[in-house]
Amino acid sequence: MLVGYARVSTAAQNEALQSDALNREGCERLYVDRCSGARASRPELDRMLDALRSGDTVVVWKLDRLGRSVGNLVDLMNRFQRMGVNFRSVTERMDTATPGGILIFNVFASMAQFERDLIRERTHAGLAAARARGRKGGRPSKLSDKDKRRIRELGASRALTIREIADKYQVSRQTVYNTIK
Incomplete structure (x- = not known):
């Protein structure tokens, strides 16, 4: 069975773009979360994970809709593998039912981690430069x-x-x- 998962970050956003793409892919069941990916608890993702069976394929519109971090994505992929579940991302043209799809996923995961590390490095460098110029971060104190x-x-x-x-x-x-x- 093809099982679709979509996520929008806020209730005000519309999941139609993702749902339409997943329906075109032939998904028989859709799970949609309306919450930030940073939240540890995503009820529809949990429901989908409970309903998955060996031989199913999870389909997402875009990789970042499924995982909140590279580590989270890797954990989910490992869980899918243990369950005998494949994974497909429409936008990135990734399908873990193939060796090439597994390779592509690992490349994407590595690139995403690299990008996060660069952002963290730049942030720390920027904060250090600001401190060197005498700027102090944080909210001003309410107390004199x-x-x-x-x-x-x-x-x-x-x-x-x-x-x-x-x-x-x-x-x-x-x-x-x-x-x-």
Whole structure:
């Protein structure tokens, strides 16, 4: 059986493009998630995985619709292999029922990992360059230096509880703990 899986990142997006392509491929059953791929829980993906049987083929419109990371894709592919399930991606023209399809998947997986590593490297380099220019990342503090000194004094004197200090300065308890440290 050909089983289609589609995913859109938000409920406002329309899965019609993916569904139409999967129907043209001959999918007999479609599972559609309407959530970010970064979410660990994707209910329709889980339902599809439970329903798959040996000999089935999972079809997606595009590789990134199935996995949230290269590691996740590789895990899913290994699971499919153990189950005797093939995988096909319409856009990338990949079909793991063939040796060439397995090779293509591994090349795509390696390239995606390489791209992520480059992005991480550039991000770290950019942050280091910004720090070298004296820029500090993150949200500006709600507390002035005077407020921070007073919070440390109140914490040391135990005149108020952490919750009372947080309420007084309209910050979280964690901010009070971090300031006291």
